[in-house]
Structure formats: C-alpha cells, structure tokens
Amino acid sequence: MRVSGKTPGALGGTGTSGSDVLVIGGGIIGLVTAWRAAQRGLTVTVADPEPGGGAAQVAAGMLAAVTELHYGEQMLLGLNLASAARYPAFVEELEEASGRDTGFRSCGTLAVALDSDDRAHLRELHALQERSGLESVWLSGRECRRLEPMLAPGVRGGLRVDGDHQVDPRRLASALLTACERAGVAFRRTTAERLTVERGRATG
Structure with a gap:
C-alpha cells in the first residue's frame, strides 16, 4: 500500500515519511514483497517488531x-x-x-x-x-x-x-533481511496499531 507524509500514531506513534510502500509484517512473504518492491525502484518501509521472526523460526520449510x-x-x-x-x-x-x-x-x-x-x-x-x-x-x-x-x-x-x-526458513529469512537492507528497505521495529485511510487510500 502507498503511504506518504507523517501521520502521528500510525506506526507505533511515529508514522512513516516519504515511503512509496508500507509492508506490515516482516515474515517471509512480507520480506519478499518489500525486496521485490525495492528492486523496482520504490521506497519501502517494513513495520514489524522482529523482522524475520515469528513462524519463519519454527516452520518446517x-x-x-x-x-x-x-x-x-x-x-x-x-x-x-x-x-x-x-x-x-x-x-x-x-x-x-x-x-x-x-x-x-x-x-x-x-x-x-x-x-x-x-x-x-x-x-x-x-x-x-x-x-x-x-x-x-x-x-x-x-x-x-x-x-x-x-x-x-x-x-x-x-x-x-x-x-x-x-x-531452511531461518536461513531464508536471514537472507531476505540482508537482501532488503542492501536494496534500501527501511525497517520500523514496532507494531502497526492502525492505518490512516484518506479518500480510499492508506496514507499512514
């Protein structure tokens, strides 16, 4: 989803600024989405308290x-x-x-x-x-x-x-984190509490 500007409270109280894409959740799917978006020239922010954690640490792969x-x-x-x-x-x-x-x-x-x-x-x-x-x-x-x-x-x-x-999901998540960082993806290690929607679009 596209986000712009700075909306207080949208992401754990601080929001994002200047991102084309906001990915909520830094699991395997979220990280792949962020990486691919960054490869296409978009500025990307991932919001997750522990990117690469969660199910990726226990899944069978x-x-x-x-x-x-x-x-x-x-x-x-x-x-x-x-x-x-x-x-x-x-x-x-x-x-x-x-x-x-x-x-x-x-x-x-x-x-x-x-x-x-x-x-x-x-x-x-x-x-x-x-x-x-x-x-x-x-x-x-x-x-x-x-x-x-x-x-x-x-x-x-x-x-x-x-x-x-x-x-190996743990290694896969680690590789995706590194690839995202190298591609310029920004990480907000916090919980997304709500989305701000204006005119049918998520703005923060």
Missing part, C-alpha cells in the same frame, strides 16, 4: 506441492507446481543478492507410514497423485529404511517424491 496435495485442492495444484518450478531460480537470485545460504535442498521427500492407518492414507494420496498426473513412487517398509536407515523397524511403507524440495 517444506516445498512439497506433490506430497501435500489434498482432496478438494486440485485447483491449487497448477499454481503450486508453477511456484515450485520457479523456486530454484528465486533462491539463486536471493543468495547472490544477500551473500547468504538459504538452506535450499532438492533431495526429494520421503513420507512414511508408521501404522496401518498411515499406510491407508498414503495409499489414497498415492492414487490421487497418480490421477493428477504427478510422479511419486510407493515403497515398502524395507525400501524406506534403505533410503533412510534411521527409520523405525515398524515402518509399513511410504511415498518417495523426488520433485518435492525443502528450504
């Missing part, structure tokens, strides 16, 4: 468009797959811009069944993946343990999805 497919969400599949296909190039650009490693790994995903209910669920997921034209391989418990020796002896089977990847 799964980039699993295939493994995390669910019934009723097939309409999202094309978007998820397209996003996953663009991720390696995004990571490469970010690591070059920040000089930091994001922990991106293209090692695939192994989803395992620990009991008969898990096995039935994964079998259903495998069938859905096949109907959706996705690549996944059903493995026996022994084959799963061959790939991952630390698995429990009782593993009943699993799915190997080579096209699903992962990233």
